[in-house]
Amino acid sequence: MGYDNLTLHTDKYQINMMYAHWVQGSLNDRAVFELYFRKLPFGNGFAVAAGLERAIAYIEGLHFGEEEIAYLKEQEENYKEEFLQLLREFKFTGHLDAVPEGTIVFPNEPLIRVEARVFEAQLIETALLNFVNFQTLIATKASRIKQVAGDDILLEFGTRRAQEADAAIWGARAAYIAGFHATSNMRAGMLFGIPSKGTHAHAWVQGHETEEEAFRKYAEVLPDQVTLLVDTYDTLRSGVPNAIRIGHMLERQGKRMIAIRLDSGDLAYLSQRARAMLDEAGLPYVKIVASNDLDENIIFNLKAQGARIDTWGVGTQLITAGDQPSLGGVYKLVAREQEGAFIPVIKISGNPEKVSTPGIKEVYRIINRESGMADGDYITLREEEAVRRGEPIQLYDPLHPYMPTVIDKYEAVPLLQRIFQDGQLVYDVPDLEAVRVYHKQQLSQFWPQYLRKLNSEMYRVNISVAAWQLKLELIKRYREQ
Numbered sequence: 001m002g003y004d005n006l007t008l009h010t011d012k013y014q015i016n017m018m019y020a021h022w023v024q025g026s027l028n029d030r031a032v033f034e035l036y037f038r039k040l041p042f043g044n045g046f047a048v049a050a051g052l053e054r055a056i057a058y059i060e061g062l063h064f065g066e067e068e069i070a071y072l073k074e075q076e077e078n079y080k081e082e083f084l085q086l087l088r089e090f091k092f093t094g095h096l097d098a099v100p101e102g103t104i105v106f107p108n109e110p111l112i113r114v115e116a117r118v119f120e121a122q123l124i125e126t127a128l129l130n131f132v133n134f135q136t137l138i139a140t141k142a143s144r145i146k147q148v149a150g151d152d153i154l155l156e157f158g159t160r161r162a163q164e165a166d167a168a169i170w171g172a173r174a175a176y177i178a179g180f181h182a183t184s185n186m187r188a189g190m191l192f193g194i195p196s197k198g199t200h201a202h203a204w205v206q207g208h209e210t211e212e213e214a215f216r217k218y219a220e221v222l223p224d225q226v227t228l229l230v231d232t233y234d235t236l237r238s239g240v241p242n243a244i245r246i247g248h249m250l251e252r253q254g255k256r257m258i259a260i261r262l263d264s265g266d267l268a269y270l271s272q273r274a275r276a277m278l279d280e281a282g283l284p285y286v287k288i289v290a291s292n293d294l295d296e297n298i299i300f301n302l303k304a305q306g307a308r309i310d311t312w313g314v315g316t317q318l319i320t321a322g323d324q325p326s327l328g329g330v331y332k333l334v335a336r337e338q339e340g341a342f343i344p345v346i347k348i349s350g351n352p353e354k355v356s357t358p359g360i361k362e363v364y365r366i367i368n369r370e371s372g373m374a375d376g377d378y379i380t381l382r383e384e385e386a387v388r389r390g391e392p393i394q395l396y397d398p399l400h401p402y403m404p405t406v407i408d409k410y411e412a413v414p415l416l417q418r419i420f421q422d423g424q425l426v427y428d429v430p431d432l433e434a435v436r437v438y439h440k441q442q443l444s445q446f447w448p449q450y451l452r453k454l455n456s457e458m459y460r461v462n463i464s465v466a467a468w469q470l471k472l473e474l475i476k477r478y479r480e481q
């Protein structure tokens with residue numbers, strides 16, 4: 001079975017449309033689609049873009065093999081042999097622009113823009129949304145956790161509760177981009193170079209006659225990485241005292257125990273008591289790891305209660321984005337070719353938020369020359385030059401149309417980068433460490449009021465006057481029709 005071929009990782013309606021374009025002779029017409037989300041997850045003030053690396057690998061690997069062709073044939077007898085033959089030769093030949101992973105992004109900004117034969121652009125919609133929606137969601141959740149954890153160490157422990165294997169490893173990667181320090185998933189470690197870390201489970205303790213014997217045997221074989229789980233029977237009466245004995249044993253061997261792990265009960269109280277016991281026993285260097293259904297709110301609370309926790313192991317709530325299981329990113333047609341030129345198209349909706357913004361667009365981050373900080377983002381039509389030349393521009397916020405602002409003395413940083421040009425990868429894909437560093441730099445360009453976890457200030461995403469007028473014009477045209 002071709003588990004690795006993701007070419008049919010698409011919705012059937014995409015193949016139906018490809019077939020219909022082929023029959024109608026419009027398959028080579030070019031189209032432009034933009035991928036964006038409309039609403040920030042978790043009530044956060046920003047999102048962290050992720051998913052591009054997988055999207056790149058997916059596009060490079062697109063290929064209808066004989067297994068895929070045979071399946072299509074079996075599923076739909078209308079598909080003609082010439083169509084299937086064309087699929088055998090299929091490859092992506094278009095342009096793809098995207099916001100680099102780790103970029104701070106906001107609603108309605110194109111994160112990916114695809115300009116290609118409609119035949120190709122349509123096929124890839126589903127997979128692109130699948131990768132970007134999930135990974136951006138998890139990177140954003142991880143970023144919230146990172147924000148409350150400050151300089152504490154964050155371990156990603158989610159695999160056992162993740163929505164299957166892909167979610168586990170790509171989620172671990174997304175968390176690392178946003179500032180987690182390590183993952184427990186060895187495959188994610190191997191594939192992406194994320195540091196891997198692990199303690200031991202309750203089963204190790206339960207599998208011995210006594211807790212002390214379990215700790216001792218573990219410390220004998222892995223003396224340089226001893227983190228002992230102390231809550232199997234009674235944390236303060238048994239677990240911590242036994243761990244202290246092992247700590248002293250290791251000291252006699254010239255080694256140092258690394259940490260204890262708390263995984264149940266009142267983590268604030270237990271960590272304070274355990275800290276005091278370790279300190280009194282002359283083991284102030286032994287750290288305290290906590291786990292047990294943690295998320296950013298519990299971590300924030302534990303810190304407020306004075307918990308003495310150095311390292312946080314976070315699983316379920318992070319990897320499943322427990323409080324919001326999906327980011328509602330969409331992929332919308334914004335322009336199509338007609339007689340050799342692109343014409344803008346719109347999607348009308350009864351819900352004003354869902355009316356698409358027509359035309360091929362760019363998105364810029366407006367950096368204030370004096371402060372070096374981000375003042376807002378600016379969405380323009382691609383052909384608009386004023387912002388690229390640094391001329392004064394009028395920022396127009398559709399949510400606050402009565403407050404237009406004119407700005408100058410800015411630097412406009414285009415967020416979309418060319419990834420594929422005529423089907424060729426032209427982007428120098430950064431390694432994961434570089435993505436992580438870039439993400440940190442991104443954060444440093446935002447004032448704290450946009451980043452705070454609760455009731456953050458709304459960052460302005462403005463639209464150019466030309467893009468706004470085009471939208472109004474198309475809405476009017478469709479109303480008249």
Ligand SMILES: Nc1ncnc2c1ncn2[C@@H]1O[C@H](COP(=O)(O)OP(=O)(O)OP(=O)(O)O)[C@@H](O)[C@H]1O
Pocket residue numbers: 263264265266267268269291292293294298301302305
């Ligand atoms: N001091 C605290 N303040 C707020 N939340 C806490 C505190 N200590 C633990 N929690 C969180 O409370 C939740 C439930 O903890 P609870 O003690 O009920 O479960 P448990 O420890 O698994 O149960 P048990 O002690 O029976 O094993 C977990 O998400 C845990 O992270």
Ligand SMILES: O=P(O)(O)OC[C@H]1O[C@H](OP(=O)(O)OP(=O)(O)O)[C@H](O)[C@@H]1O
Pocket residue numbers: 157158160161200201202203263291292293294313314315316317
């Ligand atoms: O709570 P999470 O944020 O999802 O973090 C991962 C959890 O997974 C493990 O528990 P599990 O009961 O699966 O195994 P164990 O016997 O090793 O505790 C671990 O002890 C954590 O509690």
Ligand SMILES: O=C(O)c1cccnc1
Pocket residue numbers: 157158184197198199200261291313315
């Ligand atoms: O290493 C650990 O302590 C760990 C790993 C996965 C899940 N829970 C805990």
